[in-house]
Amino acid sequence: xxxxxxxxxxxxxxxxxxxxxxxxxxxxxxxxxxxxxxxxxxxxxxxxxxxxxxxxxxxxxxxxxxxxxxxxxxxxxxxxxxxxxxxxxxxxxxxxxxxxxxxxxxxxxxxxxxxxxxxxxxxxxxxxxxxxxxxxxxxxxxxxxxxxxxxxxxxxxxxxxxxxxxxxxxxxxxxxxxxxxxxxxxxxxxxxxxxxxxxxxxxxxxxxxxxxxxxxxxxxxxxxxxxxxxxxxxxxxxxxxxxxxxxxxxxxxxxx
Numbered sequence: 668x669x670x671x672x673x674x675x676x677x678x679x680x681x682x683x684x685x686x687x688x689x690x691x692x693x694x695x696x697x698x699x700x701x702x703x704x705x706x707x708x709x710x711x712x713x714x715x716x717x718x719x720x721x722x723x724x725x726x727x728x729x730x731x732x733x734x735x736x737x738x739x740x741x742x743x744x745x746x747x748x749x750x751x752x753x754x755x756x757x758x759x760x761x762x763x764x765x766x767x768x769x770x771x772x773x774x775x776x777x778x779x780x781x782x783x784x785x786x787x788x789x790x791x792x793x794x795x796x797x798x799x800x801x802x803x804x805x806x807x808x809x810x811x812x813x814x815x816x817x818x819x820x821x822x823x824x825x826x827x828x829x830x831x832x833x834x835x836x837x838x839x840x841x842x843x844x845x846x847x848x849x850x851x852x853x854x855x856x857x858x859x860x861x862x863x864x865x866x867x868x869x870x871x872x873x874x875x876x877x878x879x880x881x882x883x884x885x886x887x888x889x890x891x892x893x894x895x896x897x898x899x900x901x902x903x904x905x906x907x908x909x910x911x912x913x914x915x916x917x918x919x920x921x922x923x
Contacts, residue, residue: 679725682758687731689760694768700755701725701767702775705748706732708884711792711865711915712744719743723754733758734766740773748884749779788860788921791816795914796837806834818857819918824848836867838912843872843899849913852894853920859889860919864897871901872909891921 675697676685682699689695703723710720718737725733735754738746746752756771793815804810811830812822823830823839825847832839841847853859863886864874874881874897881887881897889895901909 680728683725683728683731683733686733686758686760686765689758689765691760691763693760695758697757698755699758700753701733702751702753703733704779705746705750705752708746708748708863709734709865710737710794711863711917712746713792713794713797714744715797717743719746721746721752723752731765734764735771735773736761736766737769738767738771738773742776743773746773746776747779751775751777751779788919789818790917790919791819792917793821793915795832795839799832799834799837804832807831810839815916815918818854818920819859820852820854821916822850822852824850833912836912836914838867838914841872841874841899841911841913843901843907843909847899848896849874849898850894850896851916851918856923857920858891858893858923859895860891860921861889862887862895862919863917864913865915867912867914868902869910869912870908871903871906872911873900873902874898874911875900 676682679701682701686695703725705721706724707722709722712719718739720736721738722732722734752773753775754767754771754773756767759768809830810832812820814820823841825842825845829842829845829847841849851862866883876887876897899909899911
């Protein structure tokens with residue numbers, strides 16, 4: 668018999684469901700557009716490449732998020748959780764993650780609650796993968812501090828493993844079992860306005876600041892502190908082996 672006609676998904680729900688029906692490594696033929704609300708910022712804006720990676724939820728399909736990998740377009744530099752965007756590109760199953768592939772573009776950005784306020788001060792961002800490549804970091808090697816620019820320094824405490832860089836996940840790791848801390852400090856004459864950190868959680872690990880859990884992609888308002896110190900905990904009290912695997916840090920600072 669003849670092959671049944673290929674059903675091309677047209678509604679947002681059909682497109683998302685078709686993407687989630689892809690086998691690992693498969694691509695949904697054609698180019699699609701989806702409008703959704705940003706639920707996480709997975710990689711902060713990279714000025715060198717003009718891209719950002721975010722995850723959106725389309726409508727009420729909260730169980731089927733769509734990652735937007737290296738998203739480009741006017742206005743992407745200031746995207747944040749809660750913003751609504753339309754993304755156009757190729758959908759694929761990347762090792763189990765359903766995502767718009769590299770080269771996807773954003774349009775029709777609608778700021779969420781609070782709007783996109785202009786940042787006052789100097790913004791410096793470090794993606795650990797780029798830092799490691801630029802400085803020749805070696806896998807499973809401990810680096811207790813690094814500079815983000817001439818003003819901002821990042822350092823950590825902990826015993827054998829905290830501060831180690833790993834190629835797997837290209838991250839810088841902090842361990843709860845070592846009572847690890849991470850301090851972000853400005854040099855004399857400068858104050859920190861805010862800090863945004865993305866990290867992978869291992870064994871329910873989370874960063875903690877001011878006694879509260881600090882989720883990946885969150886922004887801490889530092890209110891002019893000269894330094895800010897994060898510790899490591901976990902969201903499962905029975906675990907006590909949490910890891911925070913840092914992937915990027917963005918700091919906004921001002922001169923005193």
